[in-house]
Amino acid sequence: MVVRLMLLKPISQCSKCLDFLPRRPWPQVFPALAWRGHLLTGFHRPPTDMALELDDGGLVDAYKAAYPELGLSELARLLRALEATFPEYFLEFRNPLCTAYSLRWSDRLGQTIQALLQTQLSFQTWVDDKKLGPRDLSPLLALPEISEFLPYTEALARLPISKVEGVRALELGVELFLLGRPLNDLLPSTDSPSLYLRRLEQWRRPRTSENDEAWRTDVAQWPWPAQVQGQWQRFGDQAGLEIKIRTTSADDLKKKLERLNSIGETWSCKS
Amino acid sequence: MQELVAKFEHVYIDQTAVGSSLARRLRELFPDDRVSVVEAPPLAAGELSAREFSRSKRLLYVTPFKGKFFKRCPGSRPGLSCCNYFVLNWGLQCDMNCSYCYLQSFINTPMLTIYSNLDDALNELREIGEAGLKAQALRVGTGETVDSLSLDPLTLYSQTLIEFFRDYPAWTLEFKTKSNKVDQFLNSPHAGNVVVSWSVNPQHIVEREEHGTASLSERLEAAHKCVGHGYRLAFHIDPMIWHPEWRENYGALVDEIAARFTPEQLPYMSVGALRFQPEQRAMMRERFGLNSYVTQAETFSGRDGKLRYDAAVRQEMFQFVLQRFHAHNPAWRLFMCMESPETWLKVAGTSPFKQPHMHDLFDPKVVRAAEAT
Incomplete structure (x- = not known):
């Protein structure tokens, strides 16, 4: 023993x-x-x-x-x-x-840790609660001075946001800040993460967003047949129409598809 | 040469590469205090920080390569219309510094590696020839993971490769470069199957995004020299980078190429738009900030997982370049690199596989035969 x-x-x-x-x-x-x-x-x-x-x-x-x-x-x-x-x-x-x-x-991990340690405890706690890893924090390494960005990290930590949304919001926030957006503009003014992210994405891609919005507005006014919904949607690098058809018979479907031909012509004219 | 030697802080030669012709040559070119023989890589591999990645361009490491040199172009993916381009990688990393460089997405070695065993690469090619492909129209490029020519005054690999390809007249050897370093092989006897190609962009983009490369005019001058020695040329307008004056600048680029060269001198050209792996974004952001057109780009996830411009934007850019070239001369032959069948249909009206004048570049039989070896 x-x-x-x-x-x-x-x-x-x-x-x-x-x-x-x-x-x-x-x-x-x-x-x-x-x-x-x-x-x-x-x-x-x-x-x-x-x-x-x-x-x-x-x-x-x-x-x-x-x-x-x-x-x-x-x-x-x-x-x-x-x-x-x-x-x-x-x-x-x-x-x-x-x-x-x-x-x-690694040197990279060391830099990430140094950056993280410069943020507030509330943000650090948020990082751990969401189980963020070093790669999720890589946007911080692009900041010349983290101290200037602290109001953003503090606000982000208070937002009821998922990990995926939070990581994306951090990246967008850093990029928009580096692109010259005033920090006050970037702070969330809504508790809805999806609305907040949509705003950030629009600011990050202004030309494409404006173009997509113009199409969205236009498409909404096209002469859609009854019980046919058409929307301008983005699918990754492609944008186009998403069409939902409600139909109860083969005949009805045929008529709706014929009516959709005119939509196709409208689209061709505008492209 | 002195400028090239001065670029590198140190040369590390693996002890198994000491007897190679490359090692002997580098020991002649570099002062002794900047050359070391090592038993193992002197710096550990792993995920590199931005500063380690930048420094890796100033450290040379010479070692034999134990993997396969010859591969299908790594950009080819299901869902894209890809040409029959194969690559022979004799090194890893680049001494130049383009903001969009895809090497930023995966290099984990903190040194610029040059493989000392080019003979093994040539043996691989011999085996492919002996497997029945000697008469097939293989197109083999050496500029995928390293610039084909920017370090060639150090390695002189161009001379060895040109000589080898003389025995394979049906094959095409393509050098792809952003340098103007051609003098070292101009007088090499060749079989007319060597294409010297340049990635080109308007000078405005060269200055903003292609740091440490030859200027556009230097590249075009080097191309002229090659024509004078019977080499075929190609230009790759890739990546096209959207910026507010893109029409004016790419228009001027097209006009200059069309004024200085003929379609006969340039049997093909390619166009491609900015595209990169998502994991590359962090490195680009840290190294170039958001002042670069590349890091500022509005990108979306494409079907191959890469971040790309909106498809309509790409199509507009490609159509602009194609129409501008064809307005000069309808004989100009251009193809799109790493693009979807939909883009081909919208821009060219048909798939490359259905265009007879593209057949030699897009012959799927060649790809299948080569991949089967």
Whole structure:
């Protein structure tokens, strides 16, 4: 039988330098954990609580065991805390820690993390809640100064938006900002993500949007047969008619298709 | 040559490539303190940052290639009307810096790689010939993953390839370049089956988007030199880039080409519009900001997954160029690159497979036979 002595240490005697603001509180049933006198978990426990000092073994393994999952923002803050606390060992921790969380350290990842750390905590939390990855944040790397863009990231984090919509809104916001749109214009003025995104897309593609809108208006006024709906729609790089026909007999269908010939002629004249 | 040598900070030669003619030549051209023999790639591959991608153009890495050199053009996809173009890749990356370059979408090696084993590439071609394709009209280009000629004064691969293709007169060797580096092969004896082609754009676009390339007039001058030595030419007006003065600028480009060359000198030309993989967008944005016509472009997802201009915009641009050329001379032969059958119908009135004068470029039998080897 192997007996391992576990050292308990008052939290008041532990450093909180490695507090990376984890999103989930450490479960009350477990003691806080520490490594070489630095708290790894339970950062909000009272100073009189005890922390379990782990064996002087693998720090990366300890993190992965304590935090099986970390969002990109949490990992970014953790890396920042580790670098500040253990500058001489940081390079040894960095790559294995990233690997433990299914990331591969690279110059690009480093730049993404630096950019993310310049944003507000609310945006960082949003990134983790939506499970955004490094590629989703690539638009931030195009900004010469992230601080100028912070009102946008703050507003985006408040919008009730899906991950896919949010990633697209971030990209459009950055591009429109770089194209010279005033930031105030870009801030959402509606709680409807789809309306908001549509506005951003229209601003990002003004010529095509204007052209599509002109066709949409025109097509709505064409002499559509009864129970036939025609709309100008965009399908990727192609735009054209989408036609729905309601018909109850072969004869009726034939008549409607004949009537649609005149629509075809109208379309030909306008093309 | 000095300008070309000065472009590179360092040359790394893999130890397995030390005995190659390329390695020997580079050691003669570069000072010793800028050449190292290495046992493994000196920089790790992986997703590159924008600065790593830019720096990769200044580091040369010479190593043998272990994969297949000869492939169908990677742009061909189901749903597109594609020509019978094949590629022979003797390197990866480019020393020039076009904003729209598709290498930005996939290169993960932080160095410009040149393969030292061109002989293996030629052996592959020999096997294809021996498999019954020697008499087929294969068109083989070397400018897909690397510019065919911008580094040729260093490698002199053009001379080796021209000599090889003399034994395969039915095949066409096509160099595709944005440089004006042709002097090193002009006097090479050839079988009349070498096409020297240039990607061209109006000078306004060259200055805005094709950084580090030869000017339009330098490319056209180089083309004239090639004509004088019996080489055939081609121009690829690709990618056409929409900008407010596009009609004026592309019109002037067409007029200049039509004034300086004849359809007999240019057996074919291609046009293509801006298109790129979605994953390329981030790299372009970081490297060129939103000041580029390319990053500003209004694009949509095409059926091949690439981002493209609206189909009607592309059709208008293609029709403009085709009609402008045919107004000069109906004998000009142009085809569209990586376009859908619908675009072909709207612009040319018919598919390329049904046009007799396009048959040699769009013969599906050639593609099937080559892919079967």
